[in-house]
Amino acid sequence: MDLLYKIFIDPFVQMGTSPDLLVQTLWEGLVAGVLYALIALGFVLIFKASGVFNFAQGIMVVFAALTFVGLYQVLRGWGVSPGDVAAYCALALTILVMLGLAYGVERLVLKPLVNQPDIILFMATFGLTYFLIGVGELVFGGSPKTMVIEDLHLPRGAVEFKIFGGFVSLQKIDIAATVIASLMVAALAVFFQKTRIGRALRAVADSHKAALSVGISLEQIWVIVWFAAGIVALATGIRWGAKSEVSFALQIIALKALPVLILGGFTSIPGAIVGGIIIGVGEKIGEFYWGPLLGSGIESWLAYVIALVFLLFRPQGLFGERIIERI
Amino acid sequence: MFYREVGQYKTNYVADQAVFPILQDRIGLGVILLIAFVVIPLTGDDFLLNAVMIPFLIFSLAAMGLNILTGYTGLLSLGTGAFMGVGAFACYKLTTIFPNVNILIWVICSGFFSAAVGALFGLPSLRIKGFYLAVATLAAQFFLDWCFIRIPWLYNYNASGAIQVPQRMLFDIPITGPTATAMTRYYVVLTIVVAMTWVASNLVRGRIGRMWMAIRDMDIAAELIGIRPLPTKLTSFAVSSFYCGVAGALLVFLWYGGAEADVFNVNQSFLILFMVIIGGLGSLLGSYLGAALIFILPIVLRMLPPALGLEIRSVTVEHLTFVIIGVRIIVFLISEPHGLARLWQVTKQKLRVWPFPY
Amino acid sequence: MRAPSEKEAKTAEVLLAIEDVSLSFGGVKAIRGVSFDIRKGEIRAIIGPNGAGKTSMLNVINGFYHPQEGRITFRGEQRRAMRPYAAAQGGIARTFQNVALFRGMSALDNIMAGRTLKMRKNFFWQMLRHGPAMAEEVEHRRKVEEIIDFLEIQHIRRTQVAKLPYGLQKRVELGRALAMDPDLLLLDEPMAGMNLEEKEDMSRFILDVNSQYGTTIALIGHDMGVVMDLSDRVVVLDYGRKIADGTPEEVKSNQAVIDAYLGVAH
Numbered sequence: 001m002d003l004l005y006k007i008f009i010d011p012f013v014q015m016g017t018s019p020d021l022l023v024q025t026l027w028e029g030l031v032a033g034v035l036y037a038l039i040a041l042g043f044v045l046i047f048k049a050s051g052v053f054n055f056a057q058g059i060m061v062v063f064a065a066l067t068f069v070g071l072y073q074v075l076r077g078w079g080v081s082p083g084d085v086a087a088y089c090a091l092a093l094t095i096l097v098m099l100g101l102a103y104g105v106e107r108l109v110l111k112p113l114v115n116q117p118d119i120i121l122f123m124a125t126f127g128l129t130y131f132l133i134g135v136g137e138l139v140f141g142g143s144p145k146t147m148v149i150e151d152l153h154l155p156r157g158a159v160e161f162k163i164f165g166g167f168v169s170l171q172k173i174d175i176a177a178t179v180i181a182s183l184m185v186a187a188l189a190v191f192f193q194k195t196r197i198g199r200a201l202r203a204v205a206d207s208h209k210a211a212l213s214v215g216i217s218l219e220q221i222w223v224i225v226w227f228a229a230g231i232v233a234l235a236t237g238i239r240w241g242a243k244s245e246v247s248f249a250l251q252i253i254a255l256k257a258l259p260v261l262i263l264g265g266f267t268s269i270p271g272a273i274v275g276g277i278i279i280g281v282g283e284k285i286g287e288f289y290w291g292p293l294l295g296s297g298i299e300s301w302l303a304y305v306i307a308l309v310f311l312l313f314r315p316q317g318l319f320g321e322r323i324i325e326r327i
Numbered sequence: 328m329f330y331r332e333v334g335q336y337k338t339n340y341v342a343d344q345a346v347f348p349i350l351q352d353r354i355g356l357g358v359i360l361l362i363a364f365v366v367i368p369l370t371g372d373d374f375l376l377n378a379v380m381i382p383f384l385i386f387s388l389a390a391m392g393l394n395i396l397t398g399y400t401g402l403l404s405l406g407t408g409a410f411m412g413v414g415a416f417a418c419y420k421l422t423t424i425f426p427n428v429n430i431l432i433w434v435i436c437s438g439f440f441s442a443a444v445g446a447l448f449g450l451p452s453l454r455i456k457g458f459y460l461a462v463a464t465l466a467a468q469f470f471l472d473w474c475f476i477r478i479p480w481l482y483n484y485n486a487s488g489a490i491q492v493p494q495r496m497l498f499d500i501p502i503t504g505p506t507a508t509a510m511t512r513y514y515v516v517l518t519i520v521v522a523m524t525w526v527a528s529n530l531v532r533g534r535i536g537r538m539w540m541a542i543r544d545m546d547i548a549a550e551l552i553g554i555r556p557l558p559t560k561l562t563s564f565a566v567s568s569f570y571c572g573v574a575g576a577l578l579v580f581l582w583y584g585g586a587e588a589d590v591f592n593v594n595q596s597f598l599i600l601f602m603v604i605i606g607g608l609g610s611l612l613g614s615y616l617g618a619a620l621i622f623i624l625p626i627v628l629r630m631l632p633p634a635l636g637l638e639i640r641s642v643t644v645e646h647l648t649f650v651i652i653g654v655r656i657i658v659f660l661i662s663e664p665h666g667l668a669r670l671w672q673v674t675k676q677k678l679r680v681w682p683f684p685y
Numbered sequence: 686m687r688a689p690s691e692k693e694a695k696t697a698e699v700l701l702a703i704e705d706v707s708l709s710f711g712g713v714k715a716i717r718g719v720s721f722d723i724r725k726g727e728i729r730a731i732i733g734p735n736g737a738g739k740t741s742m743l744n745v746i747n748g749f750y751h752p753q754e755g756r757i758t759f760r761g762e763q764r765r766a767m768r769p770y771a772a773a774q775g776g777i778a779r780t781f782q783n784v785a786l787f788r789g790m791s792a793l794d795n796i797m798a799g800r801t802l803k804m805r806k807n808f809f810w811q812m813l814r815h816g817p818a819m820a821e822e823v824e825h826r827r828k829v830e831e832i833i834d835f836l837e838i839q840h841i842r843r844t845q846v847a848k849l850p851y852g853l854q855k856r857v858e859l860g861r862a863l864a865m866d867p868d869l870l871l872l873d874e875p876m877a878g879m880n881l882e883e884k885e886d887m888s889r890f891i892l893d894v895n896s897q898y899g900t901t902i903a904l905i906g907h908d909m910g911v912v913m914d915l916s917d918r919v920v921v922l923d924y925g926r927k928i929a930d931g932t933p934e935e936v937k938s939n940q941a942v943i944d945a946y947l948g949v950a951h
Contacts, residue, residue: 544787
C-alpha cells in the first residue's frame with residue numbers, strides 16, 4: 001500500500017503543494033527538450049532529404065562546437081583582438097568548415113553509396129562518427145573545453161519570477177536559445193514547404209532513383225541538407241556548450257534524440273520539436289518526482305522507455321501517417 | 328587450380344546439404360581447426376593467447392549472436408552490450424550462490440538468462456520495425472546498464488561495484504581466476520566457441536534459419552506461407568541473446584577476470600555491430616572475419632609505431648585508431664557493402680574457374 | 686480441353702464462399718458487397734480493370750485484410766477475421782502481383798521455406814541437424830525436388846533469387862506456393878510482365894497443377910484472352926462491385942463487362 005501511495009498519490013500531492021517547484025521542473029524539462037529537439041532536427045533534415053539515418057548528427061554537434069572553440073583559441077593566440085572579432089571570425093570559419101564537411105560527406109560517403117539499402121548508409125554514418133571523433137580529438141585534443149560566451153555576447157545570468165508564493169529562476173541563455181530555436185524551425189518549415197529546393201528535397205527522400213530521373217541533382221541537394229544540418233549542429237553545440245563544457249560526452253546525450261524522433265516521426269519538423277519537449281519534460285518530471293523511488297539516475301533510460309511504450313500504441317509516431325501495408 | 332569441384336558427385340541429399348559440400352573446403356576447415364587447437368597453443372606465447380586469441384574468439388561469438396538477429400532475421404539491435412552484461416552478471420550470481428557446480432555449466436546457463444531477457448525486449452518487434460526497433464533495443468541497453476549499476480545485489484555489494492571472478496576448477500585445473508593459465512582458458516573458450524558455431528550453422532541452414540531469413544527478406548510473404556512473425560522473431564532474439572550472454576560471461580570470467588558495468592555499455596554494442604557489418608550480414612564466417620578486423624587491427628596499429636622506431640604518444644595512437652576505424656568502415660561499405668564474407672565468396676568463385684574469368 | 690463430364694464431377698462441392706463482403710480503407714471503398722464462390726477443383730478467374738478490387742479480394746481471402754462486412758466460408762467453416770498464417774495452415778497458398786520472394790535466399794531455400802508448416806522437428810533436433818531433423822530435411826527436400834523438376838528450374842536451384850530474371854522469379858514463387866500442398870492456390874497476375882513464351886509456359890504450369898494435383902486455383906488477370914482460355918468460371922469486378930459471374934463465354938458476351946473494359950459515356 002505504501003508503495004502504491006508513493007507511486008500514484010505522493011508525487012501529485014507534492015506537485016500541488018509546491019507548484020513553484022513544478023514550474024521550475026517543467027521549465028528545466030523544456031530547456032532539455034529544446035536541446036534534444038535541436039539535435040533531432042538535424043536528424044530530421046537529413047532523413048527527410050536523403051532518407052539517410054544520420055547517426056553522426058550528435059558528433060557533428062560536438063565537432064562544430066569543438067571547431068568553433070578551437071579556432072577561437074587559435075585566433076586569440078595569433079593576437080586577433082578584440083575578443084568579439086575573434087569570436088565572430090571563428091564562427092564564420094566554423095560555418096565554412098561545416099560546408100566543407102557537407103561537401104566532403106557528399107563526395108566521399110554518400111555519392112558512392114547511392115541506392116544502397118538504408119542500413120548500409122546508416123552504417124556509413126557510424127563510420128563518419130568514428131572519423132569525426134578521431135579527427136576532433138587529434139586536432140583539438142581530448143580534454144573538455146569551455147565555450148566562448150562573453151565574446152559572442154550571449155546573454156548570461158538568470159531572471160527570477162515570483163509565482164505561487166515561491167520563485168522560479170530562468171537562465172537568460174535558455175530563453176534566448178528557445179527563441180532562436182523557434183525561429184530556426186519556422187524558417188526550415190517554410191523552406192521545406194514553400195520553395196522549389198524544398199520540394200526537390202522531399203522528392204529525393206522518397207526515392208533516389210525517381211528523383212534522379214526527373215533531373216534533380218542529388219549532389220546539390222545533399223550538400224545543402226548536410227550543410228543545413230551542420231548549421232543546426234553548430235547552433236546546438238554553442239547552446240549546449242554554454243551550459244556545460246564541450247566534450248565528447250555529448251555523444252550519449254545525442255542518442256536521446258532517437259526517442260524524440262520516434263515520438264515525432266522521422267520526417268516531421270514540428271514532430272521533432274514536440275517530441276523533444278515531451279521527452280525533455282517527461283524525463284525531468286519522472287526523475288524529480290518518481291526517481292527517488294527507484295534510486296536516481298532513471299533519466300538515462302526513461303526517455304527510451306517512454307518512446308517504446310508510445311511506439312507500441314502508435315507505431316507510426318505522433319505526426320506520421322497511418323501505414324497501410326500493401327502487397 | 329587446386330580448387331575444383333569436378334568429379335565430386337553427390338549421390339544423396341544428405342551429402343548435398345552438408346556445410347561444405349566441396350572436398351577442398353573440408354580440408355581447409357580441418358587445417359584451420361588443427362592450427363587453432365594444436366599449432367597456436369604450441370607456438371604462441373601468453374601475449375598471443377591472452378591479448379589476441381581469447382578476446383578475438385569471444386568477440387566472434389558475440390558477433391555471431393548479433394548476426395543471427397541482424398543478419399539472419401533482419402532485426403537491428405543496439406543492445407548487444409547489455410545482453411552480454413546479463414550473461415556476465417547471471418554467471419557471477421550463479422557461481423556465487425552455487426559455488427560447487429562446475430563453472431562451465433553456469434557459463435552456458437547464463438546464456439539462458441540472457442535469452443529470456445532478450446526475448447522480453449524482443450516483444451515490441453512485432454509492431455516495431457527497422458530503425459524504430461533499433462531505438463527500442465537502446466531502451467534495453469540503457470535500462471540494463473542502469474540495473475547493473477544501481478542494483479548492488481548483482482555485484483554482491485562490492486564496494487567497487489565490480490565483478491571479481493573467483494577461482495574455479497575443471498578436473499582440478501583452475502580455469503578461471505588469477506591462477507588459470509592462458510593456455511587452459513584458451514582451450515575452454517575455443518571449445519565453447521567452436522561448438523556453438525557448429526550449432527549456429529545447423530540452425531541457420533535448417534527450418535529455423537529459413538524462417539528467420541524469410542522474415543528478414545519479406546515478413547508479409549512469410550506470414551502468408553504460414554510463418555508466424557512473433558514466435559520467429561522471439562526465437563531469433565532468444566538465440567541471439569543466448570550467444571551474446573555466453574560471450575559476455577566468457578569475456579568476464581575467462582578474459583578480464585573482473586569487470587565493471589561499464590564494459591557492457593552502448594559503445595560495446597556499436598563495436599559488435601561494426602564487426603557484423605564489416606564481416607558480412609547473414610554470414611557466420613563473416614562474424615569471425617569482422618571480429619578479426621575490428622579487434623585485431625587496433626592491436627597491430629598500437630604495436631606498429633614502436634616496431635618502426637617511431638615515437639608517437641599513445642593518446643595520439645588512440646585517436647588515430649578512431650579515425651582509421653571510421654575510414655575503414657566507410658571504405659568497406661563503399662567497396663563491398665556485403666562485407667568480408669562476400670569478398671571471400673567472390674574469391675572462391677574466381678578460384679573455381681581459374682584461369683578463366685568465368 | 687477437358688471433357689465436360691469430368692468438369693461437372695469436379696465442381697460439385699463449394700470450397701470457398703464469399704458473401705456480401707465489403708472492405709474499405711478510411712473513406713475508400715475497395716470492395717462493396719461482393720459474393721461469389723469457388724468450387725473444389727476448378728480454375729476460377731477474377732478479372733476487372735485496374736483498381737477494381739481484385740488484389741484486395743485475394744488479400745481478404747487469405748486473411749491479410751479483414752473485411753468490415755460479410756462472411757467467408759472456407760471448407761464449410763465460417764470466418765470473418767483470420768491471421769494470414771492461419772489461412773496458410775488451412776491450406777491457402779498465394780503468389781503476388783509484385784513478386785514477393787525471399788530475395789536473399791536461393792531458389793531452393795525459397796521453396797523449402799514453403800514446406801515450413803509441414804516440418805515438425807523441434808528446436809533441439811534442429812540444433813543438431815542429425816537424426817530425425819536430417820531425415821525430415823531430406824524427406825522434404827525430395828518433395829521440393831519434385832516441384833523443381835515440375836517447374837523446370839533445376840539449373841537455378843542454388844541461385845539467389847534476387848539475381849534471377851523476372852519470369853523465373855515468378856516460377857520460383859509458384860513453386861514456393863506449391864510446396865505448401867495447398868487446397869486453394871491464389872495467383873495474383875501470374876502472367877503480368879511476361880513475354881509470349883513465358884506466358885505459355887506459365888499457362889501450362891497452371892493447367893498442369895490443376896489437373897495433376899487437383900489443386901483449386903483462383904487467379905487474377907487483366908489479360909482477357911489468356912484468362913478466358915484457362916479458367917472454368919470467371920467473376921468480373923469493377924469499382925469494387927461484382928458486375929458479372931459465369932463461364933468465359935457468358936462473361937464475354939455480357940454488356941456490363943464490355944462497357945467496363947471499353948468504357949462507356951456515362
